[in-house]
Amino acid sequence: MLRDEQSGKVLAIDAVQEAARLRLYGDGHEEPYFTGELGTMLVVSTGRPWRFAFPGVRNAEVTRVGDTLVVRCAVGELSAELSFAFDDGLLRADITWRNTSAAPLRDLAVGLVLELPQSSPEMVTLPQVLHRNNPSSDPARTVPRLATGPGGGAVVVEEHRLPIPCVHTEWQGPDGPRSLSLFSPDPGDGSLGAAVHEDRLRLTAMSGTVMFNGTADVAYVHKSATAAYEGGYRELAPAGALTTRHALDWSRPRRTGHGFRDMVHRGLRLYAPVGARPLSLDEIVHYKTLAMDRRWHDAEGAAGFLKFPGPGHVPGFMYGWTGQCLRLAWCDARIGLERGERWRVDRCRRAVNFYLDGSATGAPPGLRMSFYGTEDGTWSAFRRDGRTFISARAYGDALCDLADVIALLRAAGHAVPERWTRALAEGADFLAASAAPAGGVLPLGWRLDGSPDPEPPGAAGLPGVLALLKTHRLTGDQGLLRCAEELTERYQRLHAEDFARPFARATLDAVCEDKEGGIAFFQCVCELLELTGEARYREWAEASADWLLTWVYQWNPGYDPGSALRERGFSAVGWPGVSVQNHHLDVFFPAYELWRFGELADRPVYTRLAGLIAHALGQGICTRPGEWDFERPGEQAEAFCPTNWQGRGTSNTWNPSWVTAQVLSNALRLRELTAGA
Numbered sequence: 001m002l003r004d005e006q007s008g009k010v011l012a013i014d015a016v017q018e019a020a021r022l023r024l025y026g027d028g029h030e031e032p033y034f035t036g037e038l039g040t041m042l043v044v045s046t047g048r049p050w051r052f053a054f055p056g057v058r059n060a061e062v063t064r065v066g067d068t069l070v071v072r073c074a075v076g077e078l079s080a081e082l083s084f085a086f087d088d089g090l091l092r093a094d095i096t097w098r099n100t101s102a103a104p105l106r107d108l109a110v111g112l113v114l115e116l117p118q119s120s121p122e123m124v125t126l127p128q129v130l131h132r133n134n135p136s137s138d139p140a141r142t143v144p145r146l147a148t149g150p151g152g153g154a155v156v157v158e159e160h161r162l163p164i165p166c167v168h169t170e171w172q173g174p175d176g177p178r179s180l181s182l183f184s185p186d187p188g189d190g191s192l193g194a195a196v197h198e199d200r201l202r203l204t205a206m207s208g209t210v211m212f213n214g215t216a217d218v219a220y221v222h223k224s225a226t227a228a229y230e231g232g233y234r235e236l237a238p239a240g241a242l243t244t245r246h247a248l249d250w251s252r253p254r255r256t257g258h259g260f261r262d263m264v265h266r267g268l269r270l271y272a273p274v275g276a277r278p279l280s281l282d283e284i285v286h287y288k289t290l291a292m293d294r295r296w297h298d299a300e301g302a303a304g305f306l307k308f309p310g311p312g313h314v315p316g317f318m319y320g321w322t323g324q325c326l327r328l329a330w331c332d333a334r335i336g337l338e339r340g341e342r343w344r345v346d347r348c349r350r351a352v353n354f355y356l357d358g359s360a361t362g363a364p365p366g367l368r369m370s371f372y373g374t375e376d377g378t379w380s381a382f383r384r385d386g387r388t389f390i391s392a393r394a395y396g397d398a399l400c401d402l403a404d405v406i407a408l409l410r411a412a413g414h415a416v417p418e419r420w421t422r423a424l425a426e427g428a429d430f431l432a433a434s435a436a437p438a439g440g441v442l443p444l445g446w447r448l449d450g451s452p453d454p455e456p457p458g459a460a461g462l463p464g465v466l467a468l469l470k471t472h473r474l475t476g477d478q479g480l481l482r483c484a485e486e487l488t489e490r491y492q493r494l495h496a497e498d499f500a501r502p503f504a505r506a507t508l509d510a511v512c513e514d515k516e517g518g519i520a521f522f523q524c525v526c527e528l529l530e531l532t533g534e535a536r537y538r539e540w541a542e543a544s545a546d547w548l549l550t551w552v553y554q555w556n557p558g559y560d561p562g563s564a565l566r567e568r569g570f571s572a573v574g575w576p577g578v579s580v581q582n583h584h585l586d587v588f589f590p591a592y593e594l595w596r597f598g599e600l601a602d603r604p605v606y607t608r609l610a611g612l613i614a615h616a617l618g619q620g621i622c623t624r625p626g627e628w629d630f631e632r633p634g635e636q637a638e639a640f641c642p643t644n645w646q647g648r649g650t651s652n653t654w655n656p657s658w659v660t661a662q663v664l665s666n667a668l669r670l671r672e673l674t675a676g677a
Contacts, residue, residue: 002069004086009250011084011091013062013069020060020071024091024250033178033250036114042095043111043206044076048233049216050109050209052154052195052202077101078110078236088269091248092185099236108234111206112246114182118171119201121146122500124194125168125260127550128577129157136458136504137512142224143581145213146196153214156193156204158232159184160557161643163577164267164550167192167203170259176252179259183247185270187555190244191232205246208232219644223510223581229644257498261546268605271554275574275616281671284618288664289335291634292328295657296347302374303350305329307657309635316373319355320397320463321508323371324661326355327401330408331664337412345414352405355398356423361390364450366430370394381448382508389445389453393506396463396520399427403470410474421474428471431464432483441490444505458505459495459517466520469527481531488524492540496521499547507579514579515551518544519590526597538601545594545606551576552613553585557642563649565640568628570651572642574609574616583645586638587617587662592669614670617663620651629653636663
């Protein structure tokens with residue numbers, strides 16, 4: 001028996017003839033959290049495709065060496081030496097596999113498997129890959145999923161695909177929820193995942209081989225696309241050895257469905273993330289301002305910030321989501337006020353006036369279009385599956401930006417046209433009316449006549465709830481505050497009470513579980529916490545912050561020699577992923593709000609992480625012609641790829657304006673709080 005005095009956790013190992021049984025206990029020792037026969041935990045597979053093969057153990061011996069328990073046994077043609085030791089509450093489990101045969105072993109896959117009859121696929125978190133088995137993902141699209149039923153299925157992915165190299169599950173024990181996490185403490189070229197076999201869940205750590213939705217040697221490589229993957233297999237010469245390293249953590253979650261939060265904070269201690277800081281906040285503002293100015297367009301009566309800065313794209317403005325024309329207008333005014341450059345404030349005014357002058361649909365008051373084409377001079381909306389609609393996500397973003405512009409100018413003592421505030425109030429009233437059905441949330445969007453779009457809404461309407469709160473701050477309308485509180489509570493019950501149906505469908509193009517739906521919820525509850533001081537909003541903010549942090553890289557995967565990210569010294573630490581369908585990195589993250597919440601809630605871990613993230617996102621910004629494959633300073637890619645999704649070790653030159661708007665607005669706000677650090 002091995003005991004960790006600090007945490008009270010216990011490992012017990014029994015060796016009986018040809019078998020060895022492991023038991024994991026928590027403090028109290030009522031009953032084990034996990035019990036497993038070693039023979040059903042050690043995978044040894046040779047040949048392609050690999051499979052979950054359990055040759056069983058022979059000649060198991062258990063010895064104790066100081067604070068370490070050691071198990072030696074034979075497994076098929078290999079010998080295995082397992083050493084177990086507690087370290088900061090984690091159980092470290094290192095396995096050395098040795099070829100005891102007289103011939104080389106090729107196409108070898110070995111691994112550690114923990115079978116949990118109490119758990120289910122719906123309780124698995126594999127960061128950025130599986131969030132409760134991705135229940136909101138479009139069934140017509142290829143996304144990672146664990147299969148159930150007689151055949152079972154598995155998702156095992158490369159460690160570099162995981163922001164936190166861990167697979168986590170939770171189940172209901174006799175004394176409440178329990179959770180178990182299997183980490184790779186020294187991540188590199190291994191693989192992690194989960195499998196379902198005969199309705200039992202297996203947490204899986206393999207030596208590099210992968211499996212996608214039950215098919216071995218398949219990797220997810222693009223939106224709804226997979227491809228054969230030849231990597232991950234090992235070769236052992238006679239007497240050759242391979243060591244795999246694992247770490248286990250088990251605990252009682254604070255509430256059902258919240259076990260993943262322990263995974264996040266345990267990971268922060270295990271990986272101790274330190275991100276890159278290539279630029280100061282002042283330098284980020286400088287370069288991103290160049291990119292913003294490049295997007296300014298004022299011709300033939302149209303004024304605003306282009307979604308793309310140069311040729312090769314349909315020229316025009318987009319409001320909200322990936323265009324964020326009004327977010328850039330806010331940035332322009334903010335910089336103008338700081339520098340005493342009145343012309344920037346005037347540009348902001350022209351951009352807002354142009355939007356309000358022409359974007360109305362002509363149907364219900366308060367509903368507005370999302371696009372303006374500067375070549376043909378027409379306003380338009382989203383198109384998908386043959387239908388036209390106003391996106392709730394994009395329109396909510398635009399109203400939030402309009403509210404921020406009004407608040408900024410008012411705070412600086414500048415006059416704000418009454419029609420701006422009226423337009424904002426009309427938009428907020430339209431959103432509030434759309435939520436009128438009892439128990440409902442905002443739809444995915446609206447047809448041009450104001451009727452709701454029929455597609456499942458997911459969390460796409462949450463930016464609209466944030467717009468209600470921002471409008472309340474400006475107008476004092478208590479009805480909007482009450483409506484926002486009711487809506488936030490509904491979204492919390494749907495998505496964050498136990499996270500059984502995580503935030504999803506906010507990226508619009510991905511139709512799956514995604515980071516961005518959680519961002520808007522976090523912003524809403526932070527706003528409500530500031531407005532009301534209610535403890536429940538602090539609790540909701542902390543839970544949703546932890547969920548968002550499952551998408552943020554706590555380590556830096558290595559890249560192949562010669563790859564762009566390796567040659568340029570790119571570090572993924574502090575970068576968020578996007579969705580279970582889009583496994584790249586991008587700059588979309590509420591760094592400023594995370595910082596503010598850390599201060600407001602006296603949780604310095606969040607403030608520290610916000611700074612780490614904000615500075616990490618300064619990578620990839622072109623500071624001189626040719627850098628990062630851009631010719632003009634300030635430009636930055638939409639996507640950086642540390643995984644086998646769309647080319648590992650690469651970045652693109654797709655540079656829509658949201659990349660500038662997000663980084664610049666966060667840097668401007670954080671600079672004020674941190675004195676330009």
